Amino acid sequence: MDANGREVIFSPLRFRNLEVKNRIFRSSISGRFDNEDGSITQTRINWESKFAAGGVGAIISSYVPVMMEGRIIAGYGTVHRDAYIPLWQKLGEAVHAHGAKFIMQLSHSGRQLDLPGIHNKHRIARSATSTREPINGVPCQAMDKAEIAQVVKAFADGAWRAREAGLDGCELHSANGYLFTQFLSSGINDRTDEYGGSLQNRARFLLEVIDAIRHRVGRDFHLQVKLGGVDHNNVMPWDKVGNRIEDAVQIAKWCEAAGVDAIHVSSGSSFPHPLNPPGDFPLDVLSTTYDTMITSGDFGLRNYLMFRYKLLRPIFHWIWFRLKKGHPVEGISLEDARLIKQSVSIPVIVTGGFQHASVITDAIHSGACDGVSIARSLIANNDLVKIWEQGADQPERPCTYCNRCLVNAPKNPLGCYEVDRYDGDYDRMIQTIMSIYSTHADLKIPAEEGLLTR
Ligand SMILES: Cc1cc2nc3c(=O)[nH]c(=O)nc-3n(C[C@H](O)[C@H](O)[C@H](O)COP(=O)(O)O)c2cc1C
Numbered sequence: 001m002d003a004n005g006r007e008v009i010f011s012p013l014r015f016r017n018l019e020v021k022n023r024i025f026r027s028s029i030s031g032r033f034d035n036e037d038g039s040i041t042q043t044r045i046n047w048e049s050k051f052a053a054g055g056v057g058a059i060i061s062s063y064v065p066v067m068m069e070g071r072i073i074a075g076y077g078t079v080h081r082d083a084y085i086p087l088w089q090k091l092g093e094a095v096h097a098h099g100a101k102f103i104m105q106l107s108h109s110g111r112q113l114d115l116p117g118i119h120n121k122h123r124i125a126r127s128a129t130s131t132r133e134p135i136n137g138v139p140c141q142a143m144d145k146a147e148i149a150q151v152v153k154a155f156a157d158g159a160w161r162a163r164e165a166g167l168d169g170c171e172l173h174s175a176n177g178y179l180f181t182q183f184l185s186s187g188i189n190d191r192t193d194e195y196g197g198s199l200q201n202r203a204r205f206l207l208e209v210i211d212a213i214r215h216r217v218g219r220d221f222h223l224q225v226k227l228g229g230v231d232h233n234n235v236m237p238w239d240k241v242g243n244r245i246e247d248a249v250q251i252a253k254w255c256e257a258a259g260v261d262a263i264h265v266s267s268g269s270s271f272p273h274p275l276n277p278p279g280d281f282p283l284d285v286l287s288t289t290y291d292t293m294i295t296s297g298d299f300g301l302r303n304y305l306m307f308r309y310k311l312l313r314p315i316f317h318w319i320w321f322r323l324k325k326g327h328p329v330e331g332i333s334l335e336d337a338r339l340i341k342q343s344v345s346i347p348v349i350v351t352g353g354f355q356h357a358s359v360i361t362d363a364i365h366s367g368a369c370d371g372v373s374i375a376r377s378l379i380a381n382n383d384l385v386k387i388w389e390q391g392a393d394q395p396e397r398p399c400t401y402c403n404r405c406l407v408n409a410p411k412n413p414l415g416c417y418e419v420d421r422y423d424g425d426y427d428r429m430i431q432t433i434m435s436i437y438s439t440h441a442d443l444k445i446p447a448e449e450g451l452l453t454r
């Protein structure tokens with residue numbers, strides 16, 4: 001081991017049923033690559049493959065709805081039909097060709113939608129609550145027990161399809177404000193039945209899903225849970241306070257007891273949240289992209305006007321940026337991960353701002369986590385792991401945490417929109433972003449050369 005022990009980053013991480021070649025996971029990054037019906041495309045294969053070619057140990061897929069009603073937006077690949085198993089298999093093979101594992105993120109939006117779309121616009125979103133989502137104002141209706149049972153089954157079926165497709169595991173998207181968070185959060189869940197009230201009751205839905213998955217796929221298939229450390233639930237100053245870290249620790253322990261193989265720590269009761277992804281929030285870009293969301297919820301027009309008119313921007317700026325004070329960007333959830341890791345014996349992965357080999361090395365050696373997941377720094381430099389392997393601590397053109405990738409995502413192709421990283425060359429930036437949008441009649445495994453972007 002060298003002086004600072006950075007070899008740990010490149011050492012395998014062993015889970016109960018899975019070994020990943022290093023400690024770097026590509027965190028989920030959703031974009032609209034896929035077809036309206038939920039079938040995946042060559043563009044998706046190109047997207048996921050370039051991170052695998054760049055050296056990460058595992059890819060955690062973008063948000064994959066287990067049913068059409070659980071989509072955030074049209075154009076996300078789904079896993080709600082057996083007919084899609086061969087397509088996911090192709091994607092898994094493409095990622096495996098680069099020596100990386102592929103973990104599918106099983107998801108349901110509940111009331112947190114971006115663009116409802118034709119498949120779910122005609123029916124009101126189902127949630128743990130009937131209180132509308134506070135940022136965009138998406139209306140919703142609390143699920144009854146029959147509906148809960150239907151969603152539990154959809155998760156189990158999704159996990160089974162992922163296994164049939166030869167994928168390496170599943171992650172339950174139980175963070176960032178989506179359906180699981182809506183059940184778990186003390187600030188959101190206002191039910192009075194056995195799915196609301198005490199923490200145990202609020203965790204019932206998640207634990208039922210874990211149980212149903214274990215019944216459907218057995219104990220041998222890797223299953224991890226992405227969990228908010230602190231959910232905050234504080235974007236709107238009048239919102240009721242959400243779960244604390246003590247709650248997350250308890251939920252993690254229950255997950256472990258229920259047969260989960262790893263915890264992936266995130267934060268926030270919504271996505272985005274001022275602390276997730278951490279960094280800037282470019283309101284000028286939102287003024288050109290948020291128009292797609294004006295009709296998504298009751299507050300869409302109000303928000304759009306705040307982004308569009310410079311005189312109104314300070315209102316939103318205050319709401320959003322007041323919560324960032326005192327929080328680091330790199331390793332923002334590390335201390336939450338440490339507390340969770342101290343309480344469970346399964347591996348813990350943590351997300352949020354990682355870009356320096358030295359920071360990740362320290363995080364692992366200090367016992368805060370076993371590995372990290374990265375989204376934006378890998379969008380900026382797909383081959384970040386290879387850059388670290390060559391000895392650098394950070395890339396020459398690092399991610400600036402500007403969050404332009406994020407606020408473009410509902411409207412525009414996914415990629416790095418920080419034009420300074422392309423020496424101010426706008427055309428080169430767009431060409432780089434569009435490079436994955438090649439189409440083929442059949443799904444193909446792209447060659448490594450020409451795939452990576454920095
Ligand atoms: C454009 C974009 C899309 C994202 N989509 C998802 C998603 O589908 N599921 C998820 O759990 N997290 C999603 N995230 C959050 C990331 O996976 C990650 O946890 C977060 O950005 C913090 O990590 P980072 O600082 O390395 O970007 C997304 C982030 C970005 C920027």
Ligand code: SF4
Pocket residue numbers: 376377379380398399400401402403404405406415416417418421
């Ligand atoms: S747009 Fe590029 S630089 Fe900005 S946060 Fe996204 S990946 Fe990083």
